[in-house]
Amino acid sequence: METHYAALGVPEDASADEIKRAYQALVLQLHPDKQNAAINPSADAADRFLKIQRAWETLKDVDQRRQYDAELKDRSQKYIGPIDADVDIDEMQYDEDTRSFVFPCRCGGLYVATEANLEVRNDVAPCSTCSLRIRVLYSIE
Structure with missing residues (x-):
């Protein structure tokens, strides 16, 4: 839409x-x-x-x-399925170029959480290759 x-x-x-x-x-x-x-x-x-x-x-x-x-x-932010795991932002790798946090998925893909999404409290990151998603745990300072 x-x-x-x-x-x-x-x-x-x-x-x-x-x-x-x-x-x-x-x-x-x-x-x-x-x-x-x-x-x-x-x-x-x-x-x-x-x-x-x-x-x-x-x-x-x-x-x-x-x-x-x-x-x-x-x-x-509507419910669109289960969350596979909760991942602390400190466990994720920061990519300076894309201003995003990445975390490996068990399928070989990557979960990507952008700074812009996290700033507006959109804390769910989908995998780039499969249907799994994680919730990124963090606090805004």
């Missing part, structure tokens, strides 16, 4: 100004009045424009955006 942020082409931590600029640029490009049906007959452009409008209506309001962000976080 495409998020409002993806519809506007901005990251989830985008500022209000960045969201506004992205919205304005997309409106100039996709507004129905700007489309020439004889040259470019596209129902996809109309659908895309409506998605952009919905995204803007939600993200421009501070309270609606806060609620939407909470809903996104809840969706991402």
Whole structure:
């Protein structure tokens, strides 16, 4: 499911100004009045424009955006199966280049927990090759 942020082409931590600029640029490009049906007959452009409008209506309001962000976080943390193990972050190897912590899986793959995910309390890391997942144990300082 495409998020409002993806519809506007901005990251989830985008500022209000960045969201506004992205919205304005997309409106100039996709507004129905700007489309020439004889040259470019596209129902996809109309659908895309409506998605952009919905995204803007939600993200421009501070309270609606806060609620939407909470809903996104809840969706991402829904129960999707068992956790294979709890692993302390001190047992994981830190990769400076990717800013992530890695831990070997018994299948030969790697569990990867990025700093960005851990900062927003997303502490479940899937294996890169199998369906196992671990919970990363850590504390925020």
